[in-house]
Amino acid sequence: MNQKPTTSLIIPPELAEYYGRRIRLSVQQFPGMPIFVSQLFNELKQEETDMRVLSEQLRVDPGITVNLLRLANSARFGASREIKSVHEAVVRLGVRRTTEILLAFHVAGHFSHPLKGYDLSASELMKHSLWAALAAEKVCTEIPDAPSPEYAFTAALLHDIGKVILSDFVMEEQPAIVQLVQHEKYSFDEAEKRVLGWTHAETGSAILNHWNFPDLLIQVARYHHDPGQAPEEYRMLAGIVHVADFLAYCQGPGAGVDGFSYHFREAVLERLPLNKSVVERIAGETLEQVEAFNAALGL
Ligand SMILES: [Fe+2]
Numbered sequence: 001m002n003q004k005p006t007t008s009l010i011i012p013p014e015l016a017e018y019y020g021r022r023i024r025l026s027v028q029q030f031p032g033m034p035i036f037v038s039q040l041f042n043e044l045k046q047e048e049t050d051m052r053v054l055s056e057q058l059r060v061d062p063g064i065t066v067n068l069l070r071l072a073n074s075a076r077f078g079a080s081r082e083i084k085s086v087h088e089a090v091v092r093l094g095v096r097r098t099t100e101i102l103l104a105f106h107v108a109g110h111f112s113h114p115l116k117g118y119d120l121s122a123s124e125l126m127k128h129s130l131w132a133a134l135a136a137e138k139v140c141t142e143i144p145d146a147p148s149p150e151y152a153f154t155a156a157l158l159h160d161i162g163k164v165i166l167s168d169f170v171m172e173e174q175p176a177i178v179q180l181v182q183h184e185k186y187s188f189d190e191a192e193k194r195v196l197g198w199t200h201a202e203t204g205s206a207i208l209n210h211w212n213f214p215d216l217l218i219q220v221a222r223y224h225h226d227p228g229q230a231p232e233e234y235r236m237l238a239g240i241v242h243v244a245d246f247l248a249y250c251q252g253p254g255a256g257v258d259g260f261s262y263h264f265r266e267a268v269l270e271r272l273p274l275n276k277s278v279v280e281r282i283a284g285e286t287l288e289q290v291e292a293f294n295a296a297l298g299l
C-alpha cells in the first residue's frame with residue numbers, strides 16, 4: 001500500500017493543460033481573507049498580542065462577536081458567570097483561542113457550500129477541518145520539540161481548502177477517479193493527480209500562496225497526504241497534520257468520498273512518539289472540544 005504509485009496522467013496532455021489553466025484561474029479568483037485575518041496568521045506566535053487591540057478588531061464584526069460570546073459562555077470553558085463583552089470573552093478564552101476561533105469563523109465562510117465531488121454536505125468540510133485542527137493542536141502538546149500548537153491548528157484547519165476549488169473538476173472526471181480508487185486501490189489524491197493533473201493538496205497550497213500566507217502553511221497543505229516528501233523543516237508539522245487528518249476521518253464527521261481510501265503513511269510514526277492510548281485520549285478530548293466549537297460557529 002505504501003509503494004509509490006505511478007502519477008502519470010491517464011488523460012490527453014491537452015486536456016490536462018486545459019484543467020490546469022482553469023484550476024489556476026480559479027485560484028486567482030478565489031476570494032481573499034480580510035487583511036486583519038491575514039495579519040493574525042503572521043502574528044500567531046506573538047503571545048504579547050494586545051488583548052484590547054484584538055477585542056477592537058473583533059468588535060467590528062457582529063457575526064464573530066456572537067460566536068465568541070457563545071463559545072466563552074459554553075460549559076467547556078468553565079463559564080461560571082455570564083460573559084457579556086468581547087473583551088471579557090478574550091480574557092476568558094485567551095489570545096490564542098480567540099485568534100483560532102476568529103480564523104475558524106473566516107475559514108467557515110469559504111467552506112459553506114456542499115462539495116459534490118467529495119460527497120460533502122455544506123458544513124461537513126468545516127467540521128472535518130475543525131476536528132483535524134483541534135486534534136493536531138493536541139498531538140503537538142504530546143511531542144517534545146513539536147511546532148507550536150497554534151501553527152498546527154491553523155495548518156490543519158486549512159489542509160483541505162483545495163477541495164473547495166477541485167470539487168467541480170472531480171465531478172467532471174468522477175468515473176475515472178472512482179475507477180482508480182475502487183478498482184486499482186489508489187488513494188483519492190493520487191487518483192486526482194492521474195486524472196486531473198492536480199491534487200486538492202496542490203490546489204490548497206496554491207490558494208494559500210495566493211493569499212501570501214507563510215510558507216509553512218503552504219507546504220503543509222501541499223504535503224498533508226505525503227508528509228515524507230515535505231521539505232525537512234516542515235516535515236514534522238506535515239506529519240502531525242497527516243495523523244490529525246486520519247483521526248478526523250476515523251472519528252469525526254464528514255469522511256466524504258475520499259475518507260474511505262485514505263492511505264495512512266505509517267512512516268510518520270517513526271518521528272512522532274504516539275502510542276495507542278495517547279491517540280485514544282487525544283480523540284476523546286478532541287471530541288469534547290469540537291462540540292463547543294461547532295456550537296459556537298453554528299455548525
Ligand atoms: Fe486531504
Ligand SMILES: [Fe+2]
Pocket residue numbers: 128132159160245
Ligand atoms: Fe482532510
